[in-house]
Amino acid sequence: MKKNIILMLAILLAGSLAAVSAQSKLQTNPGGYHGELDYPMSWKRYYGYEEWTKIMRELQKKYPQLADIQSIGKSRMGRDQLLLTITAKSTGKPETKRAMWVDGAIHGNEVNGITCSLYLAWYLLTRYDYDPFVHEILDRTTFYILPGLNVDANDSYVRFPNTENNPREPYRPADDDGDGLFDEDQTEDVDGDGELSVMYVEDPAGEFKLSPDKRRFVRVDDIREEVRRFRRVGAEGFDNDGDGQINEDDIGGPDPNRNFPYGWSLDAGYPYPMSEAETRNVFEFQLTLPNIFASFHYHNTGRLIMFQAPPAVRPPAGQAPGAPAMGPRAQQTVQQRLEELRKTDKYAYLADRQVAPEYQHDLDVQNEIVSAGARILKDYTPTIGGLSGQAHAATYYMFGAYSYLIELWGSPAFEADIDSDGQVSEEEFMKWVDIELMGEGWVLPHKAKHPDVGEVWIGGTSRKHVGRTPPARYIETEALRNANFVLYAASQFPKIDFGEVKVTPATGDLYWVEVEVKNDKAYPTSSDRAVALKRAVMDRITASAGGGAEIVEVPAASTAVDPWNRAAQSEVVAAKGTEFRLKGHETKRFCVLVKMTGAAGSVEFAVRSKMGGPAAKRITLKAE
Amino acid sequence: MSIRPLKSLKRFKLLTLLAASAAVLAVTAPAPAASKVPISFDDYHGYAATVKYLKDVAAAYPQITALLEIGKSNMGRPIYVLVVSNMKTGTTVDAHVALRNPRAEGVKNVAPMKPDMGKPGHWICGATHGNEYTGTEVCLYTIDKLVSGYGADKETTALVDGKAFYICPIVNPDGVFNSLEKGVSQRQNSAAKDDDGDGKVNEDGPDDLDGDGVIAQFRYKDARGAYVVDDEDPRLMVRIRPNEKTDKPRWSVVAEDKDNDGDKRRGEDPEAGIDLNRNFPEGWWNDQGFAGGSGDYPTSAPEARALAEFFVTHPNIFMAQFYHTMGGFTYRPLGTAPHTRLDARDVAILDFVMGKKYLETIGEDVPEAWKDPARIPALREELRKTSKNKYAIERGYELPYGWKVSYDEVNDRRYGFGMSTDWDFLQLGVWSITTELWNPAKDIPGLPRTSGAGAGAEGPAARLGLERALLKLQDEKYGGKLFARWKPFKHPELGEGELGGWNPRYAANAWPGEPLAGVCDRHYRFEMFRAGLLPDVVVTEAKARLLYTSESASEATAAVAGGEVRIKKGGAKGKYRIIEVTAVVENKGPLATHTARGSALRGNREDVVWLVGARDKVTFLQGTPYQRLGVLDGATRIPSAAAEGGGGMRMATPRTPAEESMMPPPQAQRRGGPPGPTQVRQGGARREVRWLVAVEGDSPLKIVVSSQKGGTKAVDVKVQ
Structure with missing residues (x-):
């Protein structure tokens, strides 16, 4: 039979159906309305601590069904580190879903990370009802978003005159110059113009002169040239402690991104792992989140996708230390494979690293994700990230979460290098300021009085948000592309x-x-x-x-x-x-x-x- | 840490001893008559009494003590450090150098330094492991001696005036509280953690089954048991080898405990958290890149973090002792790595100077090599024939019982991960050691002789002999309070058996009374010896000579151009006095101002000397306002054998500890701008320094010398 x-x-x-009212708004037309005006805000400026935390609180109030807000701890100077937890609560509590961690500006001066992570939160919240892609992701995934990690220095960088390099670290007092005093000689806005530029003094033996257009100080090439000469003093500031040096002991101590436990060493990160309240609060909070699946950490600058890769297999016995773990043949294979892949995908990337078989899949996954990242971000270069106590090393090596450090923006190199020689000459840079920044962003040399040095000339540099952090007009482009990359990664969970x-x-x-x-x-x-x-x-x-x-x-x-x-x-x-x-x-x-x-x-x-x-x-x- | 003799005792868990049973030995504590806060060592203090004592001392001696709370335990108990130092002596650089034109932003992240931070610091702590509270008693004894000896004893007075003692009797408040006040022996800190993953926290710890206040042992007849009753004293249980045949009845011995949550396991989720002495940053990771030490990350425990933070914010600390029990010996660094990670000069100070004194203190023979380092090459040859320890052969001597490393040199294996002493020595450049207090065979005067007993002897027979002697002693002198007689008890899970045995309270700590006081005194004396080794940087021969006067400072400045100073004699008269200041800075202490290791570490700085005057009235013509001095040697010649052979351990000719490696930190090396501070390059313990300044009127000048670990001193300069 x-x-x-x-x-x-x-x-x-699995899970329940999404709310009907929400579904009615869902858009499939890329030209349609996606919710931007439900919470309108400007993405063409930087926000200080009070402002960005106010935006976070308001967003949470407007979207309580999607967002929670909490402080994960206080900074050295007592500021709350505010974190948004975003997911569709209707489909489950945040801790029941796999999660994406996003933090910005662990380095105080790299405040572009604040706007990028804040933008991501805003994008998720405003679009959930309208955008099926976002909708599905939030139904299945939780986002933990900490826009400003190093809040004390972040706030200072946005609101006060600073060079593009400072303040970078948390405010643990440190004796940078070894004179027995701590943080005693910081930068100051000598001329009170709101910018921290460079000081020169007139000196017949000086190496600099004014450029013909009087906008820059340039080196004197011909020693016989009879011209008004200048000696470079350094960044704007006073000699606070009277030791004859200026700005030699600026505020702040250890590099916060050398303060995490994995790969930490004393040389990388004095004084000890997790010594700073700002980083310890983050790590302690992450320890309570076994659902973190991947993480993004925003930095400036350089347009890099620095991903964590599995450990390289050790060089074969007998090979000198420091020799590439990968034999010449294997390297050739990677190169050949890459050339093959690039015939159909110019963004394809393959990590040049040989890993143990039990780690091969992690490497394959990262290759695939960062290739897509290179496509989304344009002009960004994937590269394997370092260990040395960095946050993203801890997320991968201690939690097993896939992690990415994004070096946002990239100075104006890509825009300004019009002769495509891979470098930006001063002339090219000035052209870029004139044409693309429409004249914004330059401090013209001018005289000022200085209590320690006498008469000084100050200027001949770009303003704060030009090199390391993008000028306002570029913030949104940077933020949108990076939000896309994070969402792409989340879509591949x-x-x-x-x-x-x-x-x-x-x-x-x-x-x-x-x-x-x-x-x-x-x-x-x-x-x-x-x-x-x-x-x-x-x-x-x-x-x-x-x-x-x-x-x-x-x-x-x-x-x-x-x-x-x-x-x-x-x-x-x-x-x-x-x-x-x-x-x-x-x-x-x-x-x-x-x-x-x-x-x-x-x-x-x-x-x-x-x-x-x-x-x-x-x-x-x-x-x- | 653990010990080999008496291992069987240490397994046992503990209990509270009622106050009545505490006064067991009529021994007068060696309390000096002068003490305003009397203390006795007839029993252990525990957490509450220790805190009370510290507060009383701080209140009674405000001029020479300060009580600091440096953190809180997981259960919220404060961790205290008592600073013992004359609060009137001592100064710091920031008290002398005035700052001007600060940033408008006005961030207040730097607190003024306290005077004790301008003195060489000596850290002494106890009870990192909660059930090793003998160290607490040594700390209290040391405090008592320092405060009562101040003003009465010359040496003590000099130490309290010139040094800063940071004494932390209890690093692990929860462990001590549970061990002594609650009677549950606890080595670790406490943690609200679900150890067994059943959703309940700390629900199954040890239990006092018979309610006698002691968590002792339960023994029951068991055909597969690992114990038999001792022939000589039937109260003692003797462990037998797994395959050993015996005609005697077999017993099992377990801790007094029951299954509180019905999961068929006993004591699987106690309050105990992590081992704090595996939670420090040095060597916390294993070689495969996974966690080796305790906790989620180095310094994850609040107690470990409190210590780390205190050390980092007190860079004047140069000597450190972390008391543990037991064994009666000292672990000098390292435990996580072989001595090839140490500088030979540091090893020489550790062994030939500190180790020698320690052996003398505890009455152990000093190795030949330490008495006469010149013999090391010959001794090395002898060791080549007899020793299996390649590191001993390199050194030329085996480390003796009383002064050793926890690293397993014979098998080339690390002892553990993330230990405080290694961290302190390797990452901060502090002379840190761990003394395992209490060797009953040596520390109890008149311990009865029984068969098998011997001082420091190893092996089961020796251990049994010692145990018999101890049992006899507690019968005779402690009224039998330290060992509970076995009495029948029906265990809810194991059935009929007996409760009794050693009271864990005394199992791994110096017995109260005379033995404890003796341990305290010997180790107090040893630490005072070490305090006497601290560097002491002073200014001698400060001179200021008026060369001539001038109309303007800038005229004098011009005279310096070209790197040479042309001193015009006579010449113009004016309100600017051109003055040459010379001084000698000297380290009068026995040790250099950094260890050889420490001189190469980030976070440590060179000794510096400032010439301080009014900003608007003093112009520096030659010599920068502060000058870098490198590392000042100490008075002690580093003992060594001449540089013969010896593989990794080269006993090279002593030289100034790594002065060349003491470079300005990278941030200070900047291009452009004015040249950096003057670098004074002279060897030895002395530096001759010089400035040429133009001073308006009779504006005063002073010299401030500041050594991170050798102290800060300020001297006014009188113009001649």
Whole structure:
């Protein structure tokens, strides 16, 4: 007697349906309204601490169904480090979903990170109701966004006259010049014009003269030239402690991005790991978040995607230390593969690193993600990030989360280098200021009185937001592209789906029921590093049967009773469930042996995956 | 840390001893009559009494003490440091150099320095491990001696005037509180952590089953047990080897405890958190890049962080002692790495100077090599034939029982990860050591002789012999309070058996009374010896000579052009006095102002000397306002063997500790601008310094010398 088995499938939805009102606004037309004016704000300026935290609080108030706000701790000077937690609360609490961590401006002066992370929060919140892409991401993913990490220095940089390099560190007092005094000789705005430029004094033996257009100080090339000469004193400031030096002990202590525990060393980051309140608050908070799956950390400058890669395999025995871990042949292979890839994708990237087999997938994943990042960000270069106590080293190496340090902006090099020689000459730079900045951003040399030096000339430099942080007109472009990259990465977080279902008669009333479990996304359900750290929570599939069907337990070595060799290709789901991990773009097959005891029955497969989400599939079996 | 003798005792958990049973030995504590806050060592103080004592001392001696709260434990108990130093002596650079024209922003992140920070600092702490509170008692004893000896004893007075003692009797308040006040022996700090992952926090710790106030042991007959009853004293349980055959009944011995949460496990989720002495930044990671030490990251424990922060904000600390129990020896660095990470000059000071004194203090023979380093080449040859320890062969001597390293030199294996002493020595350049107090075989006067007992002897037989002797002693002199007689008890899970055995309160700590007081006194004396080694940087021979007077400072400035000063004699008269200031800066202390290691560390700086005058009235013509002096040597000649052979351990001719490596920090090396401060390059313990200044009127001048670890001194300059 021949039996036909008809399959009826019903996929059980994970989570509940999104609110109907929200769905009614969802846009599919790229020319349509996406919510920007629901909370209008300017992305063409920088915000100080009071302003950016006010924006965060207002955003949270406007979107309470999506956002929570909290302080994760206080800075040395007592400012709260405010963090937004963003997810669609209707589909689950933030801690139940895998998460993306985003922080900005760990270096006080790199305030572009504040605008970029704030922009991301605003983009997510304003667009959730309108943008299906954002909508789906927030239904499944949580974002922890800390716009300003180094709040004391961040606020100072935005609101007070500063060079583009300072203040950079948290305000732990330090004796930079070894004279026994701490932070005693900082920069000052000598002429009170709101900018910190460079000071020169007239000196017949000086090496500088004014440029013909009187906008810059340039070197005197011909020693015989008779011209008014200047000696460079240094950045604007006074000799506060009377030691004859100016600005030699500026505010702040250790580099906060050399203060995290992984790869930390005393030379990289005096005085000890997690010594600063600002960094310790972050790390302690992250320790309470086992759901962090990936992280972005914004810096300035250089247009780099610095991603964490698995450890390189050590050089073969006998090879000199410092020699490339990768043999010449392997390197050639990477180069050849890359050339091949670039025939169809000019943004393709392959890391030049040989890793142990158990880490290969992490490297493959990072290659794929940062290649897309290079495409989204334009002119950004992917490169492997360092360790040495950096925040993103800790996120990958200690938590097993994929991490990215983005060096935003890139001085005006890319815009200004009009002869494409890879360098920006002073002339090219001035042209760029004149044409593209429309004259904004330059301090003209001028005289001023100085209490320590006498008469000084100040000027001949760009203003604050020109080199390291972008001029206002470029902020939004930078922010939009970077938000896109973060969202792209979030869209590639693992997602467990069921694929093809097969039912194969075995013998008698017995049938093999087989399902495909797949992850079409780039990221695996847990990283290789998380596995190595024993932090990974394995995915788990269970099977149950109902009605006129029951599952027959199959011993592990089942191929002998399986004439079609089903179990050899797919794994038999154990009675207690079977653990597995899905890599990116991977499909695994699982099966059960079912005995039909009645006319109809059903088999249900359920997968629990911490990072890939739950999924279930019911298969109805009916004998005809 | 752990010990080998008495290991069996240490396993036992602990309990509170009622006050009545505390006064066990009628021994007078060596309390000097002068003390305003009497103290006795007839029992351990515990957390509350220690805090009370510190507060009382701080109140009674405000001129020479200050009580600081440096942090809080996980359970919110304050961690205290008592500063013992004359608060009237001592000065710091910031008290002399006036700042002007500060940034308009006005950030106030720098607090004024305290006077004690201008003196060489000596850190002494106890009870990093909560159940090792003998160190607490040594700290209290030391405080007592310092405050009561001040003004009465000449040496003590000089130390309290010239140095700063930072004494932290209890690093781990929760561990001590639980061990002594609560009676639950706890090495670690406390943590509200779900150890067994059942969703409940700290729900299954040790239990006092019979309610006698002691968490002792439970023994029960067990055919697979690892213990038998001792032949000589049936109260003692003797561990037998796994395959050993015996006709005697076998017993199992477990801690007094039951299963509180019904998960069939006992004591699996106690309040105990992490080992604080594995939570420091040095060597915390293992070689594979995974956590080796305790906690989520180095200094994750609030107690460890409090210490780290205190050391970093008190860079004047140069000597450090971290007391532990037990064993009666000192671990000098290193435990995380072999001595090849140390500079030979530092090793020489550690062994030949400090180690020698320590052995003399505890009455152990000093190795031949330390008495006569010239013999080292010959001794090295002998060791080549006899020793399996390659590091000992390099050095020319084995480290003795009383002064050793925790690094396993024979097997070339690290002892642990993230230990405080290694961190302090390697990352801060502090002379840090860990003394494991209490060796009962040596520290109890008149310990009864029984079969098998021997001082420092190893092996099961020796341990058993010692245990028998101790049991006899506690019978005779402690009224049997230290060992509870076995009494029948029905255990809820294990059935019939007996409760009793050693009281864990005394299992790994110096016994109260005479033994404890003796341990305190010996170690107090040793630390005072070390305090006497601290550098002492002073200004001698400050002179100011009027050369001539001038109409303007700028005229004099012009005379300096070209790097040479032409001194015009006679010449114009004016209100500017051209003055030559000379001085000799000298380190009068035995040790150099940095360890060889410390002179190369970030965070440490060179000794400097300032000439300070009114900003508008003093112009510097030659010599910058402050001058860098490098590292000043000490008076002690570094003992060494001449530079013969010896692999990684080269006992090279002593030289100034790494003066050449003491470069200005990178931030200070900037291009452009005025040249940096004058660098004085002279060797030895003395520096001759010189300035030429134009002074308007009779505006005063003073010289301020500041050594990070050798003290700060200010001297007014009189113009001749």
